[in-house]
Amino acid sequence: MKTERSKALFEKAQQFIPGGVNSPVRAFKAVGGNPLFIKSAKGAYMYDEDDNAYIDMINSWGPMILGHDYENVESQVALAIKDSLSFGAPTAKEIEIAELIISMVPSIEKVRMVNSGTEATMSAIRLARGYTQRDKVIKFEGCYHGHGDSFLIAAGSGAITMGEPDSPGVTKGTAKDTLTAPFNNLQAVKDLVEGNKGEVAAIILEPVAGNMGCVLPAEGFLQGLRTLCDQEGIILIFDEVMTGFRLSKGGAQELFGINPDLTTLGKIIGGGMPVGAYGGKKEIMDFVSPQGPVYQAGTLSGNPVAMTAGMVMLNYLNDHSEIYTQLNETTGKIVKGFNENLNKLNLNYTINQIGSMFSIFFSDTPVFDFESAKSSDLTLFGKYFREMLHKGVYLAPSQFETLFVSTAIGEKEIEQIVSANFEALEKIHS
Ligand SMILES: *Cc1c(COP(=O)(O)O)cnc(C)c1O
Secondary structure (H helix, E strand, C coil), rough: CCHHHHEEEEEEHHHCCCHHHCCCHHHHHCCCCCCCCCEEEEEEEEEECCCCCCEEECHHHHCCCCCCCCCHHHHHHHHHCCCCCCCCCHHEEEEEEEHHHHHHHHCCCEEEEEEEEEHHHHHHHHHHHHHHHHHHHECCCCEEECHHHHHCCCCCCHHCCCCCCCCCCCCHHHHHEEEEECCCCHHHHHHHHHHHCCCEEEEEECCEEEEEEEEECCCCHHHHHHHHHHCCCCCCECCCCCCCCCCCCCCHHHHHCCCEEEECHHHHHECCEEEEEEEEEEHHHHCCCCCCCCCCCCCCCEEEEEEEEHHHHHHHHHHHHHHHHHHHHHHHHHHHHHHHHHHCCCCCCEEEEEEEEEEEEEEEEEEEEEHHHHHHHHHHHHHHHHHHCCEEECCCCCCCEEEECCCCCCCHHHHHHHHHHHHHHHCCCC
């Protein structure tokens, strides 16, 4: 595999951009080697600057659930551009997308558009604090909620990968208001709430975690949090930036039948454009300015071109709920193939899967929280990642990231992924 151009570009990029990338995990630091510079993508495939093709299993970290270059998006975005890229004034499109989101996501009655998942979670937590007039928030170890100060405490994903779970620059004052509990440990949350009686504004979590690898909620965990929040007047926030419109058209909350008070959205909602949103109960959302006292704003929020891309994506998903069955089947086949490979090779690694999200952990024990995820052999994962890349399969460059399956992955790609997995596992254990 020739990667000369990517290598040269990375060297140049490092002169002008910190670490050569605009988001840390892209740098391949956790897996070794140089990052690939991508030129284009179509359907299930990404092409790098040296013209190598890869089956894409990160899908821009979630948004490209229909694969790349979805023609409908293209044509409508091209049309929208003709009306100008931005106005900074209300548009009819913003009502359309708000109505659509509200119709799709069970617990959302009103919604505010922002520009990223990070912005959505930062805004939601401010709203929860303003509404309850309490300061503290509870988050879970290994859950990632973007890079807002309040969340860079035991954050998953890039923060673990970089070995900087607590970033310099987050003040002690901010950190002291964020309490953390192990994922799936309801008793630990109850203890925190009891120890901080009347002070907890919100509990925020990924209802299915994707940022410590794919970790599912244990039976009763989400319901337990819902009940606790109801008893204690705490705002329950589902961060569905990853799971929203992915696990079902109404996200994890629809799949599990649990309604949070607030929901944060991102990734798929913009169809590949930078979009986020937060929404929930009317009475809470009406606390946001200009209706209420909690300030939150954005020069480019609700941008007409981004809204167009989002609308096309969400409309498609709304009208084609059969794609969720398709995604389950495709992912099921990949996971079945992986498990057969593990059996053939007498290996016992853990695979977690739900819908089109899955992870193979290089650990022999079940993975149900951050501690158990961390029992994975990261050196082995790095070798596995590089082998898979050589065989034309582009995985997330970290053990602590879920993989995503898109509808563009068909039988041919499934076969290639499964056989690459066998060869990679065999090689790294030889
Ligand atoms: C990606 C992600 C975020 C952050 O979204 P950005 O658009 O990267 O700021 C927040 N929460 C979860 C669960 C995510 O997966």
